[in-house]
Amino acid sequence: MLDLVNEPKEKIIIGNDVFVPFLTEKQIQSRIKELAEEITKDYQTTVPIFIGVLNGSFIFMSDLIKSVDLDCEIDFFKLSSYGDAKISSGKVTLLKELNCDVDGRDIIIVEDIVDSGLSVKYIEELFAEQNPKSMKVVTLLRKPKSLKYNIKIDYIGFDIPSKFVVGYGLDYAQKYRNLRSIYVLSEETEK
Numbered sequence: 405m406l407d408l409v410n411e412p413k414e415k416i417i418i419g420n421d422v423f424v425p426f427l428t429e430k431q432i433q434s435r436i437k438e439l440a441e442e443i444t445k446d447y448q449t450t451v452p453i454f455i456g457v458l459n460g461s462f463i464f465m466s467d468l469i470k471s472v473d474l475d476c477e478i479d480f481f482k483l484s485s486y487g488d489a490k491i492s493s494g495k496v497t498l499l500k501e502l503n504c505d506v507d508g509r510d511i512i513i514v515e516d517i518v519d520s521g522l523s524v525k526y527i528e529e530l531f532a533e534q535n536p537k538s539m540k541v542v543t544l545l546r547k548p549k550s551l552k553y554n555i556k557i558d559y560i561g562f563d564i565p566s567k568f569v570v571g572y573g574l575d576y577a578q579k580y581r582n583l584r585s586i587y588v589l590s591e592e593t594e595k
């Protein structure tokens with residue numbers, strides 16, 4: 405049983421995998437405030453729509469928009485995930501569509517993590533067809549060494565090594581999203 409009150413934990417053991425603390429709640433929250441300030445400055449003359457990519461981005465989206473000092477709207481859509489694996493299937497499909505009309509609007513795609521960049525590339529192509537006035541991408545995390553697609557990310561919380569992470573919205577087999585901080589897969593394995 406996870407004891408959230410006692411976070412941060414020294415380690416989390418999932419099967420043979422050991423996850424250790426990586427980004428604290430404080431580090432995450434202070435970086436989000438900086439990102440929100442930047443976004444606030446950049447969207448002074450418009451009402452942007454923040455579009456979250458489910459499931460991973462829901463916590464980041466929530467904290468980010470609370471620190472954005474602007475009139476804004478939000479919506480979510482859902483892409484296929486990794487399933488229960490730690491490695492991408494290399495395929496993306498749309499599982500839940502967007503409800504809002506983005507034609508002529510300034511949209512900001514909100515991602516939890518950019519790994520190969522395939523999801524963001526898919527999203528950009530999907531929305532480009534719907535004629536938004538502008539489209540930017542904000543991600544909490546990016547693994548620059550894993551990038552395989554030529555995509556531009558406009559706001560980046562943290563560049564991190566190409567290792568699997570959990571917590572703060574990010575899951576492993578759908579679990580651990582509710583942790584307030586982020587943990588990384590360590591070299592150590594549980595015997």
Ligand code: IMP
Nearest residue numbers: 460518519520521522523568569574575
């Ligand atoms: P990409 O399409 O390869 O850029 O992968 C992006 C998606 O994969 C993210 O939105 C996450 O849902 C998932 N993902 C990538 N790396 C991790 C990770 O380290 N932990 C949890 N999910 C991840």
Ligand code: MG
Nearest residue numbers: 457458460516
């Ligand atoms: Mg995701």
